[in-house]
Amino acid sequence: MQPCYINSAVSISAQDTLDNSSFLENTISFEGQLAKAIHPNYKSFISPIASRRMATGVKMGIAAAKKALALAELETPDAIITGTGIGCIEDSEKFLNAILDNDEEFLTPTSFIQSTHNTVGAQIALTLKCKGYNVTYVQGAASFESAVLDGQLLLHENEAKTVLVGGTDELGKYLINDIILAEAAEKQPITTPFGEGAHFFSLSQSKQNNSFAAIKGLKIFNKATAETIKIKVEDFLKEYALTTENIDAIVLGKNGDAFDELYQSLQDSSFKSTPQLHYKHLCGEFFTASAFGFWTTANIIKHQHIPEVLKLNTIKKSSYKNILLYNQLKGQQHSFTLLTSC
Amino acid sequence: MDALKKELKESIIEQLNLEDFTVEDIADDDTLFGDGLGLDSIDALELIVMLDKDYGIKLTDPNEGKAVFVSVEVLATYIAKHRTK
Numbered sequence: 001m002q003p004c005y006i007n008s009a010v011s012i013s014a015q016d017t018l019d020n021s022s023f024l025e026n027t028i029s030f031e032g033q034l035a036k037a038i039h040p041n042y043k044s045f046i047s048p049i050a051s052r053r054m055a056t057g058v059k060m061g062i063a064a065a066k067k068a069l070a071l072a073e074l075e076t077p078d079a080i081i082t083g084t085g086i087g088c089i090e091d092s093e094k095f096l097n098a099i100l101d102n103d104e105e106f107l108t109p110t111s112f113i114q115s116t117h118n119t120v121g122a123q124i125a126l127t128l129k130c131k132g133y134n135v136t137y138v139q140g141a142a143s144f145e146s147a148v149l150d151g152q153l154l155l156h157e158n159e160a161k162t163v164l165v166g167g168t169d170e171l172g173k174y175l176i177n178d179i180i181l182a183e184a185a186e187k188q189p190i191t192t193p194f195g196e197g198a199h200f201f202s203l204s205q206s207k208q209n210n211s212f213a214a215i216k217g218l219k220i221f222n223k224a225t226a227e228t229i230k231i232k233v234e235d236f237l238k239e240y241a242l243t244t245e246n247i248d249a250i251v252l253g254k255n256g257d258a259f260d261e262l263y264q265s266l267q268d269s270s271f272k273s274t275p276q277l278h279y280k281h282l283c284g285e286f287f288t289a290s291a292f293g294f295w296t297t298a299n300i301i302k303h304q305h306i307p308e309v310l311k312l313n314t315i316k317k318s319s320y321k322n323i324l325l326y327n328q329l330k331g332q333q334h335s336f337t338l339l340t341s342c
Numbered sequence: 343m344d345a346l347k348k349e350l351k352e353s354i355i356e357q358l359n360l361e362d363f364t365v366e367d368i369a370d371d372d373t374l375f376g377d378g379l380g381l382d383s384i385d386a387l388e389l390i391v392m393l394d395k396d397y398g399i400k401l402t403d404p405n406e407g408k409a410v411f412v413s414v415e416v417l418a419t420y421i422a423k424h425r426t427k
Binding site for chain 2: 049051102105108109113
């Protein structure tokens with residue numbers, strides 16, 4: 001597949017990432033179990049009349065999407081593709097609680113309408129008046145990667161020239177507490193906080209003046225062990241005529257749980273001499289947290305600089321051309337994403 | 343009646359997420375739909391549910407709804423006359 005070009009990358013996360021003037025310079029560390037997103041003034045992105053029915057995830061998604069388009073100097077993309085693991089959980093919780101509280105009576109329409117997984121993609125399209133291809137992928141920890149893969153395919157098949165892809169998830173108020181309790185019962189639980197965020201990227205078929213990185217390859221697979229992951233990564237790189245030695249940095253979705261052994265396996269073998277990075281201590285763990293990793297990687301290529309807070313080892317490279325992202329959750333929904341300079 | 347109007351304004355602001363409004367911003371005779379507060383058909387459904395839940399009033403005739411939701415003043419008068427709780 002031909003590479004596709006990244007023309008803008010926007011992040012709303014638990015760090016101050018929406019402001020493009022710095023790249024992870026003054027980061028926040030988290031003591032508690034939640035890493036809530038830093039919200040911008042949404043009135044600059046959405047009219048108060050439109051925003052009054054929108055939950056956190058929808059507002060974050062629209063703001064990130066609009067800024068991504070503005071930075072790419074693109075008015076309307078040919079396609080909008082969104083990934084989300086848990087959708088609009090805030091409104092789902094509100095609607096389900098209303099069913100319980102009111103004994104299945106007096107159900108109001110707003111939270112029901114807004115509770116579907118494709119609300120973010122739909123609201124972005126409504127805001128932009130974009131009637132093009134619009135799909136939302138819900139594939140657990142591979143939701144964002146599924147959206148990117150679809151975007152890549154559309155561009156490759158010449159069905160679109162520009163695509164807006166993104167990932168968005170919100171913390172909500174209730175389910176997250178059950179997830180925290182369930183995780184606490186694990187022998188080796190997730191140690192990063194749980195987070196939320198919205199990340200959007202403008203992609204194009206051809207290289208533009210504002211293109212700063214390219215997606216060379218992406219692979220999603222469901223199963224791997226600490227042993228087989230080494231073979232899988234070598235096979236993946238082989239498809240692009242690369243070896244592990246050609247990788248200038250590896251970005252790992254480590255979250256502290258028992259399945260970090262998959263990352264460790266690569267750190268101790270194939271990528272022993274490669275700069276190793278992590279990011280979930282900054283954004284928290286959530287189904288589309290890997291989009292924060294993608295944003296981080298695109299920015300490393302753009303700035304040719306790795307912020308100290310990301311480093312797992314002290315190895316440096318003179319330049320960062322090929323960077324590999326590897327993410328998985330609980331030993332499932334694995335993804336390799338290969339970004340390159342352009 | 344004044345207490346009911348205040349209660350209604352608070353409910354409208356809360357239920358319809360009119361974040362930028364306060365009770366003082368809504369006059370008793372402000373039009374709720376169209377040029378006034380700018381409410382729409384989804385808000386109408388929210389208000390119908392609110393009447394049923396909070397005051398035990400079931401609105402089934404759409405034309406009746408149109409007349410009832412003209413303003414807070416009209417709505418309060420209607421509730422005072424028809425409420426069952």
